[in-house]
Amino acid sequence: MSGASETRAPKPGALNGFEETVKDFWASRPRRPHAGRKVAGVAAGIGHRYGIDPVVVRIALVVTTIFGGFGLTFYLLAWLFLPGESDDVSGFEGLVGRGRSSVSPAFAVVLAVLTVVSAGGTFSATWFDGGGLIGFALIATALYLLHRNRGHLNRPAPVVTRSRSGASTGNGAFTMTDTATAEAKSPAQGWDPLAADPAGWDLPEAPSAHEPPPTTRPAYGPPQHHGRRPRSKVGSVTFALAVLTAGGGVLANLNGAEWFSAQHIIGLVLGVVGIGLVTGAFVRGGRGLIGLAVPLAIAGMILTTVPFQNFDVRGGVGDLNETPRAVTDLKPLYQHAAGDIDLDLTKLPAGLPITTNVVNGAGDTTITVPETADVTYDCHTGAGSAECFDRSTDGISQEALTGTDYGTDGVGGQKITLHVSNSVGNVEVRRD
Secondary structure: OOOOOOOOOOOOOOOOHHHHHHHHHHHOOOOEOOOOOOOOOHHHHHHHHHOOOHHHHHHHHHHHHHOOOHHHHHHHHHHHHOOEOOOOOOHHHHHOOOOOOOOOHHHHHHHHHHHHHHHHHHOOOOOOOOHHHHHHHHHHHHHHHHHHHHOOOOOOOOOEEEEEEEEEOOOOOEEEEEEEEEOOOOOOOOOOOOOOOHHHHOOOEOOOOOOOOOOEOOOOOOOEOOOOOOOOOHHHHHHHHHHHHHHHHHHHHHOOOOOOOHHHHHHHHHHHHHHHHHHHHHHOOOHHHHHHHHHHHHHHHHHHHOOOOOOOOOOEEOOEEEOOOOHHHOOOEEEEEEOOEEEEOOOOOOOOOEEEEEEEEEOOEEEEEOOOOEEEEEEEEEEEEEEEOOEEEEEEOOOOEEEEEOOOOOOOOOEEEEEEEEEEOOEEEEEO
16 A cells, blocks of 8 residues: 555574563573583583583683683583483573483582582682673673674574363263473464464373373362372472572682681581471472582581681682782781692892781692791691691691791891682692
């Protein structure tokens, strides 16, 4: 018709606004393939979903792990929340009973705990001074832009789950029919004007002998379940509380609350799980918590046997080599989560007394002092050997070495005070 304004059809796969993009990303999130994976298939799944080389994704994850640590946190999150190629739901959704997943409940618990610990270290501003926030922003922005521009590519097939629904035949009999529902829908899917489910046209079939009888409702009173009892929520609620407890304990440790050691955090989580098991015994639920309680109890026994009381998750990972050449360059605290520490104090000019602390979670620590310095020290390692000048210890749960060594010239050299603490690894304080 003349004079009528033309309306253009929307571009296939076009998304309007931030909220719609985020919702569509979750509905059509990448799936972790079986082929081409290196560990869990996260990079391969993202690369295939958006038509980019998985090597690019892997490089981005490695870079954001080295500079800030969020790459590792993102990988663990994706492993937990992206379903496998042949799965109905993700590992976390399978854990809370939303469907079938190849990630076992026990391993999903491990992934969740590792994610909380990793995120705590990333956002505590101790890993490259908060670089994890930058990594988080870069990865979130990249995913948003990828999905907004390439979200219409390689959309995964809708996940179909079947539920049993009852239908009356009119003569008092009760039959079961299958109803198929799609969990992931593409924006380009057509519209059914009759709003009819194609699977609903199947003729009703007689119930199998192995299927549980349907739920019936009497004329008065609540419905009666003749088959399996509804699944209790005790396990899911307890697991959520356990993860929150573990995460809170790790964050408290990162912020200086020394009471929240690894042993105490595991003890608190075990207490939460124990309450869940007792509650589940009354409401007939939470049996899966046993799979969480057993490894936690084993880890607790190991940690209480091996002296990790001073273990600290703060600091970076990798070797640390420091040679301060001025008193202003000397840090009051050198702290590392894992890796070797080599601190050389021989280049410092003689002058005012100096004090420094060296804390290492796992790795060897070596401190070199000037030949004539008067060094007051206390050296301790939870498991390993400690050698400070002419004194040494070796083994587990050894007493700290303390004392003062005046060097080759006797009393009168530069005064240095050292406090050295290792959780696991060797400690050595020596002269140049």
